[in-house]
Amino acid sequence: MTTKDSNPQAGPEDGPGPEKESGAEVQAADVALDTAGGTLEPSLVPVSTQSGDTGHQQGPVLRRIVMGNGFVSVLAVFVALVLGGILIASTDPAVARTAGYFFARPSDFLSALWSAMTRSYVALFQGSVFNPRQGFSPLLETMTVATPLICAGLGVALAFRAGLFNIGAQGQIIISATLGAYAGFAWHLPLVLHLLVVIVMGVIGGAAWGAVVGLLKARTGAHEVIVTIMLNYVALFLLDFLLNTEAFRRPGDVSPISPRLDDSAVYPQLIPGSRLHLGFLVAVALTAGVWWLLNRSTIGFEFRAVGANPAAARTAGVNVQAATILVMAAAGALAGFGGIAQVAGTEKVLTGGVAAQIGFDSITVALLGRSTPWGTFFAGLLFGAFRAGAVQMQIQTGTPIDIVLVVQSLIVLFIAAPPLIRSIFGLNPGRKKRAKTAVKAAVATGGAK
Amino acid sequence: MTTATKPASGAAGPTTAVRPSLKVPASLGVLSLVALVFFGFLGPAKTAEMKVSEQGDAIALPALQIPGQAGGIVLAILLLAMAAYSIYLWNQGERSPKWLPIAFAVVFVFALLVWIVAGAREPSISLAGLIAGSVTLAVPLVFGSLSGVLCERVGVVNIAIEGQLLGGAFTAALVATVTHNAYVGLLAAAAAGALVSMVLAVFSIKYLVNQIIVGVVLNVLVSGLTGFLFGTVMAPDKELFNTPARLDILPIPFLSDIPIIGPILFEQSVAGYLMYVAVAVVWVGLFKTRWGLRVRAVGEHPQAADTLGINVNATRFWNVTLGGAIAGIGGAIFTLVTIDSFTKEISGGRGFIALAALIFGRWNPIGAFLASLLFGFAYNLQSILGIIGTPVPSQFMAMLPYLVTIFAVAGLVGRSRPPAASGIPYVKG
Numbered sequence: 001m002t003t004k005d006s007n008p009q010a011g012p013e014d015g016p017g018p019e020k021e022s023g024a025e026v027q028a029a030d031v032a033l034d035t036a037g038g039t040l041e042p043s044l045v046p047v048s049t050q051s052g053d054t055g056h057q058q059g060p061v062l063r064r065i066v067m068g069n070g071f072v073s074v075l076a077v078f079v080a081l082v083l084g085g086i087l088i089a090s091t092d093p094a095v096a097r098t099a100g101y102f103f104a105r106p107s108d109f110l111s112a113l114w115s116a117m118t119r120s121y122v123a124l125f126q127g128s129v130f131n132p133r134q135g136f137s138p139l140l141e142t143m144t145v146a147t148p149l150i151c152a153g154l155g156v157a158l159a160f161r162a163g164l165f166n167i168g169a170q171g172q173i174i175i176s177a178t179l180g181a182y183a184g185f186a187w188h189l190p191l192v193l194h195l196l197v198v199i200v201m202g203v204i205g206g207a208a209w210g211a212v213v214g215l216l217k218a219r220t221g222a223h224e225v226i227v228t229i230m231l232n233y234v235a236l237f238l239l240d241f242l243l244n245t246e247a248f249r250r251p252g253d254v255s256p257i258s259p260r261l262d263d264s265a266v267y268p269q270l271i272p273g274s275r276l277h278l279g280f281l282v283a284v285a286l287t288a289g290v291w292w293l294l295n296r297s298t299i300g301f302e303f304r305a306v307g308a309n310p311a312a313a314r315t316a317g318v319n320v321q322a323a324t325i326l327v328m329a330a331a332g333a334l335a336g337f338g339g340i341a342q343v344a345g346t347e348k349v350l351t352g353g354v355a356a357q358i359g360f361d362s363i364t365v366a367l368l369g370r371s372t373p374w375g376t377f378f379a380g381l382l383f384g385a386f387r388a389g390a391v392q393m394q395i396q397t398g399t400p401i402d403i404v405l406v407v408q409s410l411i412v413l414f415i416a417a418p419p420l421i422r423s424i425f426g427l428n429p430g431r432k433k434r435a436k437t438a439v440k441a442a443v444a445t446g447g448a449k
Numbered sequence: 450m451t452t453a454t455k456p457a458s459g460a461a462g463p464t465t466a467v468r469p470s471l472k473v474p475a476s477l478g479v480l481s482l483v484a485l486v487f488f489g490f491l492g493p494a495k496t497a498e499m500k501v502s503e504q505g506d507a508i509a510l511p512a513l514q515i516p517g518q519a520g521g522i523v524l525a526i527l528l529l530a531m532a533a534y535s536i537y538l539w540n541q542g543e544r545s546p547k548w549l550p551i552a553f554a555v556v557f558v559f560a561l562l563v564w565i566v567a568g569a570r571e572p573s574i575s576l577a578g579l580i581a582g583s584v585t586l587a588v589p590l591v592f593g594s595l596s597g598v599l600c601e602r603v604g605v606v607n608i609a610i611e612g613q614l615l616g617g618a619f620t621a622a623l624v625a626t627v628t629h630n631a632y633v634g635l636l637a638a639a640a641a642g643a644l645v646s647m648v649l650a651v652f653s654i655k656y657l658v659n660q661i662i663v664g665v666v667l668n669v670l671v672s673g674l675t676g677f678l679f680g681t682v683m684a685p686d687k688e689l690f691n692t693p694a695r696l697d698i699l700p701i702p703f704l705s706d707i708p709i710i711g712p713i714l715f716e717q718s719v720a721g722y723l724m725y726v727a728v729a730v731v732w733v734g735l736f737k738t739r740w741g742l743r744v745r746a747v748g749e750h751p752q753a754a755d756t757l758g759i760n761v762n763a764t765r766f767w768n769v770t771l772g773g774a775i776a777g778i779g780g781a782i783f784t785l786v787t788i789d790s791f792t793k794e795i796s797g798g799r800g801f802i803a804l805a806a807l808i809f810g811r812w813n814p815i816g817a818f819l820a821s822l823l824f825g826f827a828y829n830l831q832s833i834l835g836i837i838g839t840p841v842p843s844q845f846m847a848m849l850p851y852l853v854t855i856f857a858v859a860g861l862v863g864r865s866r867p868p869a870a871s872g873i874p875y876v877k878g
Contacts, residue, residue, distance in 0.1 A: 231855070238848070241844035402676030407673075413652065417656035
């Protein structure tokens with residue numbers, strides 16, 4: 001889908017066309033700030049999303065809203081949903097049938113198109129927020145599904161802010177879920193203590209799995225992206241191995257599934273009749289905690305300084321190596337809370353698929369949330385809604401769950417490229433006139449460079 | 450390897466007697482001691498049998514009989530000798546030659562194989578089958594890592610190899626089924642891979658989005674797209690959309706009967722032969738042609754390249770596109786050669802292994818090829834271990850490529866250095 005949209009603009013030789021003019025200039029300024037004119041590696045978080053003004057967001061209030069990142073995010077979600085709808089409609093049999101006699105009765109085609117596009121999304125909404133039968137109880141399921149996404153997303157976002165790309169949330173979740181679950185079913189402790197032990201075990205596991213990455217990065221310069229990807233697989237195979245040992249299997253059972261966690265080891269239910277558990281409130285607290293850490297604490301300031309410019313941070317006296325290790329450990333610990341939310345909240349058993357796609361989804365959650373704690377929180381809720389609603393959507397309309405992946409990735413792609421979104425909607429104020437003259441000039445010179 | 454290590458010595462400064470890094474000699478020494486203790490002294494008592502030629506081969510050779518413990522000790526001594534040579538060279542202030550770590554790796558893997566087979570329930574394997582199977586499994590990895598080499602050499606990090614493989618696999622299955630022609634499917638796979646790459650190129654070059662982010666997101670996007678289309682188009686009507694024509698194996702007469710070498714070099718599908726051609730062409734292209742010099746210049750120092758009149762972003766765009774096409778062909782292997790239809794997530798993380806092979810091969814086509822073979826060998830060994838029954842759990846064998854990669858990027862097996870401008874967008878001026 002995206003390929004089709006972006007290809008016409010793809011030719012690198014096309015002259016300074018209208019699009020190029022509009023997008024690249026603003027962003028080039030950002031990148032120049034980001035990379036100190038190309039000498040540094042680009043920060044993973046665009047400067048425009050870090051605190052402070054980068055200079056191009058001035059002007060009247062209305063323009064600032066329209067040019068602002070929040071508005072672009074909303075538009076990005078909208079465009080992604082429309083593209084997803086087109087994809088759904090393109091494979092819909094009714095649409096294909098009516099397209100056959102489009103010129104005879106276009107209204108048939110259009111109504112089939114509309115119903116194909118909306119039917120799936122209505123089912124998605126009913127499965128995730130509200131439907132007439134169950135009222136708002138699907139919303140509770142959304143919050144349940146969102147809990148691990150928020151925790152792990154916070155971990156990814158925190159690492160982003162320190163300039164580190166943590167793809168390892170998946171592995172960190174697996175390790176923490178494994179350790180937490182083991183403490184949950186193998187040890188039998190008193191009521192409150194047991195849950196605390198489970199949480200501590202899991203968080204330590206996740207933190208250790210993350211700290212390894214930070215250590216390797218700080219000591220040897222190993223790229224964290226590669227190390228985290230590899231550690232994800234190592235964790236996956238480790239879990240697979242453990243689930244085939246006596247210690248983790250149910251007694252007398254050969255299938256790779258652990259015993260149920262003790263009742264004393266799981267998060268208490270918040271609302272009877274739903275799966276929503278205390279882990280959600282923990283996620284809210286963690287969001288507030290990360291906000292405080294990043295915006296109010298010295299160490300958070302150091303993290304951000306390292307992320308913005310490691311060389312300058314080092315000159316200013318920040319121990320960059322220690323900050324790298326610490327931030328990865330913290331990121332792992334946050335992902336660890338996600339793993340605990342899975343085993344001690346939602347699933348209550350340990351299986352090979354305990355982490356599902358959460359670790360990978362959390363990357364898109366952090367990107368959508370622009371690496372701010374509350375942004376990540378709401379992005380986590382949105383993606384939780386997608387996940388929860390997609391199950392209902394598949395049951396009701398037969399639309400495969402995979403459409404959620406398409407929509408999610410399109411959202412992130414568009415959000416990462418605000419100039420693209422602005423040009424789709426013609427929202428590049430003050431540049432329209434110049435764009436027109438540029439087109440005229442291009443026509444006059446026959447499109448030559 | 451050459452490009453990775455030389456600049457390091459240059460950077461050491463003008464002082465003459467600078468010793469090369471101790472990392473290679475030291476790691477070889479440690480590994481050979483490990484081999485002596487585990488494969489030698491603690492080696493299994495049984496005799497490992499390795500069949501060299503298949504039944505019905507024109508030239509039949511007797512099977513190798515290697516006693517577990519004695520064989521382990523002999524091989525470990527060989528390893529020790531190589532490590533000693535490396536340490537001797539280091540002591541003389543010289544660098545270990547390129548072939549030494551490779552030869553060491555080959556002997557070490559063979560010693561590991563003897564140790565595993567002799568310790569198994571059924572101490573007998575077909576060496577020929579093992580090697581041929583490894584090459585078959587390595588083919589998509591080689592294509593994927595070549596794609597990575599082309600992209601990273603020009604300064605664009607390609608995390609989207611997985612997506613390119615998956616896109617290629619899906620398109621190949623669909624087109625080869627609809628047209629009843631596997632070769633058209635192969636071409637379509639290349640186009641699909643190139644398309645994925647173009648998105649990567651547009652977003653990272655034009656919109657200056659972080660390349661790693663685009664790569665990660667593209668993997669998700671392709672996974673979602675292929676999964677969705679599989680569910681709505683392919684699965685309901687398998688006959689019509691998901692029974693691709695196959696790429697036949699084309700053995701070369703006589704040559705394919707040579708034991709061990711025959712099956713891997715002369716009994717391949719078109720895509721398999723294409724792999725050898727691609728490795729050679731990319732290597733010659735990158736290191737022996739003007740085009741390659743330009744590409745590497747853009748990847749190492751885009752500003753200098755621009756000053757000399759090279760269009761940096763155009764070079765990047767077309768290189769990344771070419772890389773995607775190559776990875777797309779690699780993806781076609783899954784559906785046109787290995788398996789006879791498309792299933793969801795058919796590439797199963799091989800794109801990330803290809804990325805690992807590229808790093809382990811130090812951004813060199815031949816290095817990436819050898820590393821892919823090693824990972825293909827690990828994959829194949831893993832499945833064979835399950836059959837012959839060994840004390841080593843197969844999950845740990847499965848972890849091996851990933852752990853090896855972590856060691857490689859951490860520089861414990863020698864420094865690996867990516868092209869200098871890899872991952873950094875180029876803004877003129």
